[in-house]
Amino acid sequence: xxxxxxxxxxxxxxxxxxxxxxxxxxxxxxxxxxxxxxxxxxxxxxxxxxxxxxxxxxxxxxxxxxxxxxxxxxxxxxxxxxxxxxxxxxxxxxxxxxxxxxxxxxxxxxxxxxxxxxxxxxxxxxxxxxxxxxxxxxxxxxxxxxxxxxxxxxxxxxxxxxxxxxxxxxxxxxxxxxxxxxxxxxxxxxxxxxxxxxxxxxxxxxxxxxxxxxxxxxxxxxxxxxxx
Amino acid sequence: xxxxxxxxxxxxxxxxxxxxxxxxxxxxxxxxxxxxxxxxxxxxxxxxxxxxxxxxxxxxxxxxxxxxxxxxxxxxxxxxxxxxxxxxxxxxxxxxxxxxxxxxxxxxxxxxxxxxxxxxxxxxxxxxxxxxxxxxxxxxxxxxxxxxxxxxxxxxxxxxxxxxxxxxxxxxxxxxxxxxxxxxxxxxxxxxxxxxxxxxxxxxxxxxxxxxxxxxxxxxxxxxxxxxxxxxxxxxxxxxxxxxxxxxxxxxxxxxxxxxxxxxxxxxxxxxxxxxxxxxxxxxxxxxxxxxxxxxxxxxxxxxxxxxxxxxxxxxxxxxxxxxxxxxxxxxxxxxxxxxxxxxxxxxxxxxxxxxxxxxxxxxxxxxxxxxxxxxxxxxxxxxxxxxxxxxxxxxxxxxxxxxxxxxxxxxxxxxxxxxxxxxxxxxxxxxxxxxxxxxxxxxxxxxxxxxxxxxxxxxxxxxxxxxxxxxxxxxx
Numbered sequence: 001x002x003x004x005x006x007x008x009x010x011x012x013x014x015x016x017x018x019x020x021x022x023x024x025x026x027x028x029x030x031x032x033x034x035x036x037x038x039x040x041x042x043x044x045x046x047x048x049x050x051x052x053x054x055x056x057x058x059x060x061x062x063x064x065x066x067x068x069x070x071x072x073x074x075x076x077x078x079x080x081x082x083x084x085x086x087x088x089x090x091x092x093x094x095x096x097x098x099x100x101x102x103x104x105x106x107x108x109x110x111x112x113x114x115x116x117x118x119x120x121x122x123x124x125x126x127x128x129x130x131x132x133x134x135x136x137x138x139x140x141x142x143x144x145x146x147x148x149x150x151x152x153x154x155x156x157x158x159x160x161x162x163x164x165x166x167x168x169x170x171x172x173x174x175x176x177x178x179x180x181x182x183x184x185x186x187x188x189x190x191x192x193x194x195x196x197x198x199x200x201x202x203x204x205x206x207x208x209x210x211x212x213x214x215x216x217x218x219x220x221x222x223x224x225x226x227x228x
Numbered sequence: 229x230x231x232x233x234x235x236x237x238x239x240x241x242x243x244x245x246x247x248x249x250x251x252x253x254x255x256x257x258x259x260x261x262x263x264x265x266x267x268x269x270x271x272x273x274x275x276x277x278x279x280x281x282x283x284x285x286x287x288x289x290x291x292x293x294x295x296x297x298x299x300x301x302x303x304x305x306x307x308x309x310x311x312x313x314x315x316x317x318x319x320x321x322x323x324x325x326x327x328x329x330x331x332x333x334x335x336x337x338x339x340x341x342x343x344x345x346x347x348x349x350x351x352x353x354x355x356x357x358x359x360x361x362x363x364x365x366x367x368x369x370x371x372x373x374x375x376x377x378x379x380x381x382x383x384x385x386x387x388x389x390x391x392x393x394x395x396x397x398x399x400x401x402x403x404x405x406x407x408x409x410x411x412x413x414x415x416x417x418x419x420x421x422x423x424x425x426x427x428x429x430x431x432x433x434x435x436x437x438x439x440x441x442x443x444x445x446x447x448x449x450x451x452x453x454x455x456x457x458x459x460x461x462x463x464x465x466x467x468x469x470x471x472x473x474x475x476x477x478x479x480x481x482x483x484x485x486x487x488x489x490x491x492x493x494x495x496x497x498x499x500x501x502x503x504x505x506x507x508x509x510x511x512x513x514x515x516x517x518x519x520x521x522x523x524x525x526x527x528x529x530x531x532x533x534x535x536x537x538x539x540x541x542x543x544x545x546x547x548x549x550x551x552x553x554x555x556x557x558x559x560x561x562x563x564x565x566x567x568x569x570x571x572x573x574x575x576x577x578x579x580x581x582x583x584x585x586x587x588x589x590x591x592x593x594x595x596x597x598x599x600x601x602x603x604x605x606x607x608x609x610x611x612x613x614x615x616x617x618x619x620x621x622x623x624x625x626x627x628x629x630x631x632x633x634x635x636x637x638x639x640x641x642x643x644x645x646x647x648x649x650x651x652x653x654x655x656x657x658x659x660x661x662x663x664x665x666x667x668x669x670x671x672x673x674x675x676x677x678x679x680x681x682x683x684x685x686x687x688x689x690x691x692x693x694x695x696x697x698x699x700x701x702x703x704x705x
Contacts, residue, residue, distance in 0.1 A: 085543055102524055156559060182560055186591040187525065189598040189662075195563040 001025045001046040001116050006036030006062065007078070008054050016049065019105045020112070033057025040066055045073050047116040049108075052079035052090065060093040067094035074115040078103070087185060106219035110171040117170065130165035132223055135204065135212055137165050146204060156181065157200050164213065164223040173220035197221055240421040244414025248407065255406060259399045267392050274367050274383040275340075281311065281381050282369060294377060298324045301379070305348075310384040312345065312366045318376030327380065335378045340369045342385070365389065424453055428460075440468050470537075485526065492519045529661040536588070536668040545673070547695065550580035550589065550624050554617035557593040561601070565613055568605040570630075572597075575616040580624045581695040584673050589626065589690070592669040595662040596628035596688050604632030604685065619694060623675070627689030629682040640679045666690065 003025050007013040010031070017027040028043065030036035033054040040048055040062075048066075052059040063075050077095040079086060087098045096118070097111050130137045134147040142158060144151045153161065159181045164172060174193040178184050197213065205211040214222050281304075289297040301315045305326035314325035320335055322328075328346040344363050368382025428444050435442045443464060444457040499512030558574045565572035593615070600613045611631035618625050666688070667677040675692035 100528075104521070182556065184556075184560075184590050184594075185587060186594060187528075188560075188594050190561070190564045190568075190601050192560050192564040192594075195567045196560075199563055 001113075002028070002044065003047050003049060003112065003116075004028045004030065004036065004039055004043065004045045005049045006030045006033065006040075006054060006059070007049070007051040008032060009051070015105075016108070019109065023109055023113075025112075031055075033059065033062045037062050037065060040073065041069060041071060047112055048073055048075045049112065050075055050077055050095075052077055052081065060090065060095075063094045074118060076108075076111055076115055078108075104218075106171070106216075107173050107175065110173045110176060110220060113170045114167050114172065114176065117167065127166075130162070130168065132165055132168045132212060132225060133210065135165070137162060144204075146208065151203055153200070153203060156196070157203065160196060160200050161204065164221065168223045169225040171216050171219050171222045176220065234422070238418040238422050238425075241414050241418035244410065244417055248410035248414065251410065252403065252406060255403060259395075259402070263392065263395045263399060266395055267388070270388040270391060271367070274385075274388065277311070277383055278367070278369055278381055282371075285379065285381065289373070294373065294375070297373075297379070301325050310387060312368060312380070312382040312384055314378070314380040316378045316380075318378070320378070323377075325380070330380070334368075335370055335380060338370050338372050340367070342367050343382075421453070428453075428457065432460075435464065440464065440471065485523065488519060488523055492516060492523070495519070526661065529665055533661065533665055533668045536665075536672045541672050541674070544585045544588065545583045546585070547581060548584045548586045548589070550582055550584065550626055550692070551576050551578060551617050553586055553589050554580075554593060554615060554626055557590050557597065558615045561594070561597045561615075565597075565601060568601045569609045570601060570605060571610065571612045573612045573614045575614055575618070577618050580617055580619060582624050582673075582692055583695055584692065585669075588669045588672065592666045592690060593626060593628065595666050599662055599688070600628050600630035600632065600686075604630035607632045608685070620691075622694055624692045624694045625678075625689050626692070627678075627687055629685060629687035631682070631685040634681055634684060634686040635679055637681075663688070 001024075003020055005013055005016050005020075005027060007016065007029070008031055013029050013031070017029055020027045028039060028045075030039050034056040036048075036050065036054065037057060039045075050059045050062060054062070057065075059077060059079075063077070066073070066075075074096045075094065076097045076099060077090040078099055078101055079090065080101045086100075090098045097115055099108060099111060128139050130139075136145050137158075138144075139162065144153055144158065144161065160177065163177065163180050175185075175187065177193050177197070178186075178188070197215075201211070201213045204213060210224070212224050214224055216222050285297060285300060288300040292299075298315055301313045301324040304311065305313045305324065312325075312327055314327040314330065314335075315323045316325075316335060317323060326348050328348045330345045331343045334341070334343045334345075343366055345366055346363060365385040366382040367385055368380050371379045371381075373379055424445075424447065431442050431444050443461050446454050446457045446461070448454065495512060496516055499509055499516075503509045503512060554576045555574065558572060558576070562572045597613070597615065604611060604613060608631035613631075614627075614629045616625070616627045616629070618627075663677070663679075670677045670690045670692065673690070673692045675690055678689045678691050680687045680689070
């Protein structure tokens with residue numbers, strides 16, 4: 001994947017670029033808003049990672065300008081401001097996701113990969129069903145089967161599984177699950193998400209040889225693709 | 229600036245000057261009207277008297293001719309009063325009447341006019357002392373009779389003039405007194421107001437200089453200056469509270485953040501010195517990251533509380549359904565509660581519309597549930613934790629009740645303060661910010677956080693103002 005990082009803090013940018021390269025991505029770096037805008041407009045990036053406070057052109061203005069130029073590359077906003085209204089402002093400016101600083105690199109990587117996939121798939125219509133191995137999820141009939149056997153899921157468990165399968169093969173973090181399945185952005189002290197995932201796992205994987213839902217240590221969860 | 233100049237520049241003085249002007253103008257108009265109409269009424273009365281005399285004399289003349297007329301005029305002229313008569317030959321020589329001389333030419337034409345004249349008695353007197361001629365004014369009518377004889381009938385204007393004069397005099401005096409009183413009154417009022425404002429200014433100056441304990445004097449009159457002083461005092465109280473809060477927070481930050489930072493540093497230091505295998509280094513680093521994450525969480529919570537307390541509520545509040553939020557958070561925590569060996573029971577009304585932030589209310593409830601799970605799990609295994617959302621006399625009450633150890637009455641107020649971790653909490657993870665955050669969310673919504681005894685256990689409730697009218701447009705589920 002080709003990623004543009006627009007970040008004025010060199011050390012933070014180097015850390016970010018190193019991590020992303022290690023994960024197998026190609027990374028360009030711009031140190032200010034104007035350079036970032038020029039690169040983003042001309043280059044063919046899969047995703048932009050944009051700091052909110054930048055010299056010359058601030059992050060939100062950069063994103064607004066890109067959107068006006070019909071550049072639809074997904075944008076992940078990084079910001080030291082992490083309050084509810086800051087997030088809303090960022091998304092309203094045309095950002096696709098918002099990550100407050102300081103962040104865990106695993107969190108950023110998971111979000112970047114999910115966003116880039118969404119960007120690539122944005123042109124196509126949303127799929128109506130997902131299939132991972134022998135696990136199938138029909139979004140229209142709201143039905144889940146494994147090896148042809150129907151599995152009863154609560155509405156929330158269904159959405160949890162739907163999100164995991166939509167991003168099959170990619171790591172999704174606990175906060176991503178809380179955001180997309182429950183639409184909350186806070187950080188619960190109790191391991192509420194883990195409990196939900198383990199219940200889902202019990203329904204999906206119990207009695208089968210292969211466990212599909214994997215825990216990725218220090219990051220989150222991943223549903224295994226058939227190839228693995 | 230001198231004291232007087234300052235006084236004259238006060239709003240109070242300018243205002244009283246303005247009202248004085250308005251008042252003076254209306255007095256001028258009112259008294260002017262009185263004087264004018266008095267003069268008119270008096271003049272009309274004189275004309276009526278003159279006309280009735282003329283009617284009488286006309287009657288005499290019609291019956292007895294000039295001779296009888298002369299007699300009647302003489303008779304009337306003898307009687308005392310303000311009436312003026314003169315009957316002359318065509319050449320202007322007096323035949324009868326009480327007028328000795330008139331303004332030259334006054335008798336030439338018939339008609340009504342004002343003239344100057346001398347009385348007959350005056351003429352006699354002035355013969356002795358020619359310089360003491362008294363000239364009177366009269367309103368008269370002149371007739372030219374057949375043969376050129378003239379008849380003048382009129383009324384002396386002395387009485388009327390004196391009355392009008394006295395009205396004008398009163399007018400002048402009262403005007404003078406009024407202006408003087410107004411000026412003095414305005415001056416006194418301004419001086420009083422200025423005095424109080426000066427006192428306020430002096431107090432605020434000392435407060436600005438750093439003495440936050442100063443308060444403005446309240447005179448107890450309940451007037452607008454008192455209200456201003458009361459409000460400023462309330463504001464100062466609030467500022468004082470905030471400053472005190474800040475001081476406490478910085479003390480607590482120094483205390484509660486320094487120790488984990490010190491631990492963090494010590495661990496990294498120790499790992500660097502003593503770790504012998506890459507695995508040991510890795511473990512130390514992992515612990516370091518965990519502790520950093522905890523510190524970040526504390527900072528986030530602190531920042532959030534600060535933002536909520538300083539924040540503009542309108543920016544984040546929108547019509548929401550508290551019942552829906554409670555159900556959502558309940559659903560999120562149900563499994564975790566079971567995992568902790570507790571039972572989460574929901575007691576939620578159908579719809580609870582209010583102006584709020586879904587995210588913040590959700591987080592507040594999550595904090596309360598985090599606490600309930602944390603404290604009740606080992607004290608009362610298997611017991612119920614109740615998440616309720618109800619309407620209670622005009623309020624929406626979102627509460628979490630557990631069967632845990634509860635909070636003693638004496639500690640309840642302190643429990644919501646930042647970094648306060650009560651004795652019972654010392655041994656558990658946490659930073660003492662959970663309830664402060666919930667309280668801040670409640671305040672942002674114009675409500676309060678209520679801590680009660682759930683007998684046994686703790687019931688923590690957000691008491692929030694309900695929406696006055698249904699906030700949902702029709703057609704929304």
